[in-house]
Amino acid sequence: MKNHFVHFAFIGILALSAGCKKKTDIDFRPETSNAVTNNSKGSLGAFFKNAALKPEVFQVNATTGGKFTSSKGITYTIDPGIFVKPNGQTAEGIVDVAVSEITKPSEMIMNDMPTNAIITPQDSARQDSINNPKIQEKGGMLNSFGEIKVEAKQNNEQLELKADAEVKVQIPQTAVPEPIVPTELVKTWTTRPVPTAGQIGHDFNNQVVFGATTMYESCFIWLEMPKPCIYLVNESNVPCLYMEVPRLNVYFNSDVLVEAPRQTTVLGYFTNVFNESETIENLDGKQSNMLFFKKKGDNAVYKLYNNILNAPEGKKGLLSYQNTMGIGMEGTFIALVNKDGKFYAEKKDATIGEPAAGKNFVGINFTLNEVTESQMLDLIKSVDYE
Structure with a gap:
């Protein structure tokens, strides 16, 4: 061509x-x-x-x-x-x-x-x-x-x-x-x-969990x-x-x-706040927990949709689709939570690293702070310049 x-x-x-x-x-x-x-x-x-x-x-x-x-x-x-x-x-x-x-x-x-x-x-x-x-x-x-x-x-x-x-x-x-x-x-x-739900999910060590209902947001x-x-x-x-x-x-x-010859799975751990009240029945438009990754220098945004299953405190959060995020890729994460009528957010620069020996994923910790709607909007808009 x-x-x-x-x-x-x-x-x-x-x-x-x-x-x-x-x-x-x-x-x-x-x-x-x-x-x-x-x-x-x-x-x-x-x-x-x-x-x-x-x-x-x-x-x-x-x-x-x-x-x-x-x-x-x-x-x-x-x-x-x-x-x-x-x-x-x-x-x-x-x-x-x-x-x-x-x-x-x-x-x-x-x-x-x-x-x-x-x-x-x-x-x-x-x-x-x-x-x-x-x-x-x-x-x-x-x-x-x-x-x-x-x-x-x-x-x-x-x-x-x-x-x-x-x-x-x-x-x-x-x-x-x-x-x-x-x-x-x-x-x-x-x-x-x-699909909005499935029968296979992954836990906080990215191990397969069979038979559990894995909740996804309706997405494209x-x-x-x-x-x-x-x-x-x-x-x-x-x-x-x-x-x-x-x-x-x-x-x-x-x-x-986006070229990414080597890819891995990313688990985003929301270490201090996570809304666990969602169910398939009450999810009506947007998740109460969201995690986005904006690739540095590109007009590209990746969303980590899936809930981490069977997670202890400090390891609850969201993970990417399996082996879809490029190793060595630099960018900015935006983590968002709505809980008890309040908003929490963190913006974090990160590089997707190599999985540790014996692991099939990379874990990234997020510590979210309470924000107003205006502050959350400004935080989201700031990634246009990353």
């Missing part, structure tokens, strides 16, 4: 009529976003819901198509006649199109959209469609150039895209903190649901798609990535896989 060095005086594939206008009085979140439902006082669910992105909404003529640019400078092109109603009829006339854009680490954390990835096998076995993935269960981390979700409604009725249609998206360098460079490795990834992991992004330089001489969104109401991501 060749690199795509394309310099446009005006990018022809995006040069449709820009007869679109922005709207601010439509909120797509209650019905269509990943916003949480936990509204109890002092909960991480309520905190994350309040901090979550609100989609930008634009009006587009579905019959003639159009083009619009978000406040982050990301341009969207809607081809004529690509929206369909639930009954299969082509939507005509004015449509409300909402775009959600996650472009920096703090937004990945606050919207609970980290860049954990499922890595596919080689080309011969890659997913042949987003509805029929052929995957190899091997984890990793992505360096993101933008997570994008497009939604569309007409008369409050959810729309979909026609088969083989897509929304064309152009992401400029100015929208993301990571430099955009010409590369064949920038792929498009989409989200894959992960990025799954590689076969179509790469294209490198462009726009009319203002700004490097851009061009990607296609082939499906509505789902996040798509333009990423490079």
